[in-house]
Amino acid sequence: MVEKVAATATATATTATKNHHQSFDLSIDMHQQGGSKLFDDDGRLKRSGTMWTASAHIITAVIGSGVLSLAWAIAQLGWIAGPAVMILFSLVTYYTSSLLAACYRSGDPVTGKRNYTYMDAVHANLGGLKVKLCGLVQYTNLFGVAIGYTIASAKSMGAVRKSICVHASRGRNPCHTNGNVYTIAFGIAELFLSQIPDFDQLWWLSILAAVMSFTYSTIGLGLGVVKVIENKVIKGSLTGVTVGPSVTETEKVWNTFEALGDIAFAYSYSMILIEIQDTIKSPPSEAKTMKKATFISVAVTTFFYMLCGCFGYAAFGDKAPGNLLTDAGFSNPFWLLDIANIAIVIHLVGAYQVYCQPLFAFIEKYASKKFPDSDFVNKDSEICVPGCSKPYKLNLFRLTWRTGFVILTTLISMLLPFFNNIVGLLGALGFWPLTVYFPVQMYIIQKRIPKWSTKWVCLQVLSLACLVISLAAAAGSIAGIVDQLHDIKLFGSEY
Template identity: 65%
Template structure:
């Protein structure tokens, strides 16, 4: 009997669960993990993050240098040689500063070992809470939804420009080559339906790198054509105060266009709403905020140089007649294939940029649905589909249906409202203040426990109020532009 007790005790000892590996708490432990700690997983139990300064930089450049760069010549034309470059620099400085504030709040508590905030919404929830979480989520996801619509419109314009330039050359200019953008919007939508089935953000690194290269390509072509056009004119066009009031521009139009230009420039720097999601792909050590500081500084410096060159050279080439989309201003250039290459690069870039912006929306809805219906196979079950030369693809029925419906919705809205400049201005104005300035500042104040009425607190509040005022007047100008366009617009017509 005594022997039986000994055996039972021995068995009880054997079946005790193995102790869980000690979580990583310092950067030193990350390099030399505790015994039993898997090198395949991070301190939060998720798969090891592999992002670097350069992958994060490519994500940011893909998000920042979007179709907004094409509207900058028009924006500078409205503001003039004095205000145009100054406004662009101010937006760059503000975006860089607030992005650094936000990146320091990726982890709650200790910036190296604190609890991770996986999304922008998580950062708001852990630091601000209450109704601000719902307000932020509504603004963020509506803004990302709007960006998807704007990118769909821009891609269709570029595809249509390729077809139109070739048509006019074939007819030697005898055919006006009017066409509808709808088929091009539909084609772009089909491509996004396919790419939207990529499960996670961190699997998009290759698409972001390709898109970043394309963004440099078409920006460089636009810049080169602007320089060429200026050299042909043998004069630098434009004026200190921008577009002049006269027979073609009333004082009221001048005012609305000036404030709309602010929205266009704000849109060109819009990426803060996905900064935390990008940061969540970065490996550590070093601490993630240090990597993001480098990525943000590289990205914004590079993009600002490109913006300055494209916006200013476009204005120098066209003056008051600077077009809303820079590439369309060169008409049917003798070497039209150069414009075709630029437009192809735009389309490829926007294919990737669309995915970078919509992945946070996808992740939010899918996570919410899985928590709402945890026992539903439709929501959570994955089917392994073998794909030659790739391996197996994890097919989830809900993900497939929901993402397809999302892309179809943005496609239909883009067909109904194909106003590139005005849509860009509205998105920039609505999204800039809350997502790029207000919430990053409030999160930082809460995370770092900055006291009220201190000099730092007052400085941050002044920044918020100033940017709010700019966003309001920019939104008013863009809405006025849409209302004017709607008076003469026929849905599903040809251009």
Template identity: 60%
Template sequence: MSELKKGMYMEQASPELGPPSKNFDDDGREKRTGTLITASAHIITAVIGSGVLSLAWAIAQLGWVAGPLVLMAFSFITYFTSTLLADCYRSPGPVSGKRNYTYMDVVRAHLGGYKVQLCGLAQYGNLVGVTIGYTITASISMVAVKRSNCFHKNGHDDKCSVSNYPFMAIFAVIQIILSQIPNFHELSWLSIVAAVMSFAYSTIGLGLSIAKVVGGGHEVRTSLTGVEVGLDVTGSEKVWQTFQAIGDIAFAYAYSTVLIEIQDTLKSPPAENRVMKKASLIGVTTTTMFYVLCGTIGYAAFGNEAPGNFLTGFGFYEPFWLIDIANICIAIHLIGAYQVFCQPIFGFVESYCSKRWPESRFINSEHGMFGIFHISLFRLVWRTAYVAVTSFVAMIFPFFNDFLGLIGAASFYPLTVYFPIEMHIAQHKIPKFSSKWLWLKVLSWACLFVSLVAAAGSIQGLAHHVKLFKPFQNA
């Protein structure tokens, strides 16, 4: 067996092998190099998506009182459950126990049984849905750049119709190349770039909103309860859109699907769970700050007529060059975020295939290229196929973003709330019906109710968009 192949098998080994050496950690894998900064960047990249710019619409549905309160509530829930999950990376103890490399491994170690399969279904279904949605969203931002220049040249009344499909293809080609990055451990630079991009376009959107509020020019209507029945929407529309807004905010915070994979990049000492809790605090605090600012100031700028996304939905037209920069930043950010969400899928499939066919040279061998990096033919074929298929689905169903709310509703409760709480109870052997057990259960049941409400709103919105959908219509 070649030295290269020996090294690859060692990297995939899972049992704990004793004290770490100079080049390998205590599980026999190559020394991890992740830090508080890289973990925070991964989290910010995963959490802050282009959805930050749609929060003005969400606040418009909920109003000045409920909107910020819902944002803060989900900020707290996300941070609290992420700290519980961080303690479960190792088992049975959070500091010196056996490492668990994926969310499914964590659930298997602490809960076991059929819950492992439920976890996998929720996690990987969500990840696939997000990657499809990011393909669509990135193409919308690319299209917005062309439309912005068109509006500047021809006037704001011009239709400026541009097809999304060529830009989806461009995004897919970029992802095929980036997908050859072997694993999360080599994605730090991409996450840092993506995090900078998220700050950039959020700041631009925030700045334009402030300028619109300060500049005035036209009267906007806002209220304590948001859009008004009779003036803006019907009674039933108010209910459904409120549900959708709660769902948008709840799922905008969720990054539990990739938390364990992010934690598995951290070097130790210090203990991974302590670093991850600090990274979660930094990531969630940063996210909440931008969410509250963009949501509330955006609502102040546009009132009850706030667009779904005021950069791609043209809440602003000028300065057109600044709109272009913001949308380019969104596209670059989503390029990195796509990789953060698809790497766990790649790792799961490749680990399964390696164990299922350990003697296959196609699956397990790697080939050196120019003495700098290594290429696996299986990784090349499988990852290229995945990107191609998800891009094809995005092209067939350009309204697939409406599915994401439903996918999020199905995954938010189990992954962000249920499993972290249940594993915390099992890990610390909290007595049934004790005060701590009861309030943890109440939190879990309350979040289940919110997920069901959000799912209902998503289904109604999906049905509405499917009814209006016209195939091959330019975006």
């Protein structure tokens, strides 16, 4: 059971592109057999995913480093708007995810043609320029997530190093260290992991990442509860951070907008929803199973987010840090914080690959179609690795392009080490198009909803409202990045 959960979690888009040239002929033969015990109706090996495995995949993807900025986000919005906005985002995410799940198959929800990736679904339902726009937004967002995860990992590694140093010197040494060292270290780890062609073989890494995400989130929640008890008062206000000497009215507005982006980022998984759905077995229909899985996972994550964000705000009030575990938040017990930060690093090492696999697969599939006769792109060389039962298949294009990708994300992370601002910007850029616009438009086409009907108007109003929120969030995050650029030294970040 455990192996099935993780194998499908990290496969995502790679299952849609593996053995691309061979699968066409196979699908013709197997489709005629219909009732094959080994193959599905599209000629691929029987999918084994369930509602519980899909829920686990979503929770693993959703509960990530975004949870660390929720206390700061609620601090900008206050006790009324903060929880209300979080619940609103959860409801919108659940509803639009249900719409998107209905687009996994084109036509009949049981026997229609499968769409293996998000872009396949857009191509089947919308087509034209919208397919290219979807690909641009989706893969740009995945690229940005890789940068955000690199920054978060480096900050956590720096926090562990600083904690050990400070306590070793009994507080006499401030122990500043160059953050680039940890950014490069994370990049080196991803260089090796990104070269594994069939990442689903490392099922243990997905399970480990899921355990680590709950570990550091639970520690952050626990420390928040303890801090509130220690303070003997619940900090914060109904309207959030107070305008005054330290925060101007303009900064208050920008920070409020950025908080919306942070919350949106915490719920961002729509970009890989179709890939997760492609792991589910049927009957019942994949759409029904996915809707149940979405409800369970969104409910669990919202409950967890509310606890983490609210207790973090209650503990620190207006001074809630952008990253609850590294940015001058908790300081004791230092060993527990070190465990939490180590858990963050381990989780993000795996999460980086989960999110990047669809992008890797897309580029390699495109290159294979563009240069079908190129040995550099298509030829695999088998290399025997000591201790491994199967030889490693080395592909020069995969080696070159994935190495370049990791190096680029590492360099950008060193140039822009703004965790909170980057998280807000990513949430803003991906929320409206991927979570709302495309699912709504595809659902309208799929279900043939008449134009100007009540349902059509309601869906369009929802999309427009979310667009306004995304634009405001993007503006706030960009303003924060521009403000931080005034004080930044290129490749000179310190933790």
